[in-house]
Amino acid sequence: MRRFSAILIALTMTLSCATRDPGDPLRPGYNTFSKEQDIEIGKEYSAEVKKQADIVDNPRLQAFVKQIGMHLAQQPQADDYPYEFTLINQPSINAFALPGGPIFIHSGLIDAADNEAQLAGVLSHEIAHVALRHGTSQASKSQMIQLPAVLAGAVLGNGGALAQIGQVGVGLGLQALITKYSRSAEKQADALGAQIMSQAGYDPLQMARFFEKLAAEGGSRPPVFLSTHPDPARRTELVQAEMATLPARQYGYETGDFNRSKTLVAQLPPPKVTEQQQEVAAAAANPVAPQAPSAAAFVRMNGGTFSFERPQGWEAFGGRDSLTIAPRQGLVQSRSGGVVIGYGAVISRYEPRYRQDLLNASWELVQQLQESNPNLKLTQSPQQRQIGGSPGLIVGLTGASPYGGAERNILLTVQRPDGLFYMVFVGPERGFAQLQPSFERMAQSIQFR
Ligand SMILES: [Zn+2]
Incomplete structure (x- = not known):
């Protein structure tokens, strides 16, 4: 009641x-x-x-x-x-x-x-x-999210830096963010x-x-x-x-x-680089292969309209409509000074402008992603798949990884009453195989209410 x-x-x-x-x-x-x-x-x-x-x-x-x-x-x-x-x-x-x-x-x-x-x-x-x-x-x-995680974005470097997470890797104003x-x-x-x-x-x-x-x-x-x-x-x-x-x-x-x-x-001097930013920059300069999270340690996150399992060591950043799930070491300092996602997942909702059906709405979303990230290319045409008991699509995309080299993105879309639910899994091509089982488990664990 x-x-x-x-x-x-x-x-x-x-x-x-x-x-x-x-x-x-x-x-x-x-x-x-x-x-x-x-x-x-x-x-x-x-x-x-x-x-x-x-x-x-x-x-x-x-x-x-x-x-x-x-x-x-x-x-x-x-x-x-x-x-x-x-x-x-x-x-x-x-x-x-x-x-x-x-x-x-x-x-x-x-x-x-x-x-x-x-x-x-x-x-x-x-x-x-x-x-x-x-x-x-x-x-x-x-x-769904602990408030500290919501606010963590403010401290990850440059103020609204988390706002930039979505802009790289997957592009988009995925705008996974606190702001x-x-x-x-x-x-x-x-x-x-x-x-x-x-x-x-x-x-x-x-x-x-x-x-x-x-x-x-x-x-x-x-x-x-x-x-x-x-x-x-x-x-x-x-x-x-x-x-x-x-x-x-x-x-x-x-x-x-x-x-x-x-x-x-x-006349201000160039901004000082904090220790944390230096660490991230160093990590980005000497990228290590992503670490696959332990298969056993997954926790379920409950959202307003959906829930899913995430690896335990991965944190959730973001707000109601857009979430970034990544380990700290999966966040990378970009050349422009923002924080971008090196590997992890982004979950969000997209309101299609023109066509509501799954295929066209997904296509529109892909174009949106490409608009803000021209490097993003389709590598695999959409395939149907049940996601959380609803008909969904999987689309493969490739882009430039902040670690250098190619990046692989797997986009899942599901039509929901409040728009297009989507999840993007992000990781460098080299090292993606280690992450794939975790991504697969996250995808399989999605449930809608
Ligand atoms: Zn505002």
Whole structure:
């Protein structure tokens, strides 16, 4: 009964989010954590991020992001979390929030922004994720993953680095990630972010313009922040619709420190490489054959709509819709500085745009994968196979392994009521044979509810 009502609440939330009109109130969704737990979790992981990341050693720059951040966080929509803003020395364009208030900004974001309002736009969006409790809400719905694993992504190198895991190996914005919230959560964060900006005296349209600019410059390789976020054109519409419901205001708030800060960012030294990153880089430079997990030690992971067995030593990273299952040594530092999957599995869901039947939907997914990873080639035409008692397909793909040489990918797809369920097994060609029995066991263990 309790379980049933929880499902009902989640359903109601989903429905109400889907039908939200601009200007309607925004409130946190279904959540099994308390606000105090959000704050606890955020503190713990923030300490971890600070240990791992290269924190900008410049008090003026830190004061600059803090000043803007605190001005935004004082707006009533931000709620009363202990917000904290920390600038990380990292040229990629990214920012991320942990539950309960800690927000991290990559220095590349200041470099890419044209004005202070654009930077304030990204901060407002992240504040909105905190206030709407999207991190723990997502974890509440999933139950599958231990929260530490969900958040581990924040410490694996460069902030949203886990967001890049899916981009290599299998390509995709597989976006197996922690920074990957649902589309409705992202829309909510844009809407509430626009309200926060407006209230603080920043023009919310600058947030939308910044997303458009990044998308235009990014071309087919959008910056991390965009790859984990929705289509910029739609976001502009949404921000405009939200603005139309807000009282007319004069925008033009500024700290006056933007230009100076931009100059200071340009003078930052190259990011320090952490010990952990060095280890990963060393491993990547001297790749060892993947270690096959012990056949006996498998544990079942229960998800909302599916479950499966994974090797015991392999960790789960990711969120509700996208999971990466890999051992630590299966994660590799890419040339671009991100963390990619060397060997392991990715599980996710794809919503077909055009055709719903299994073969066409799978084909569409393969094309999506190829779009973000042109190295990916089909090696085997789709074969039918029962997966979890449902008709499924297996597709063989080859790509470039982060260990050097070829990579083998095996894609499983199953048609489900909520879209195309898929699992990709990834490993270097050389060494794949050792992994295959484990992959086979994972595939055979999939069960749907
Ligand atoms: Zn977001």
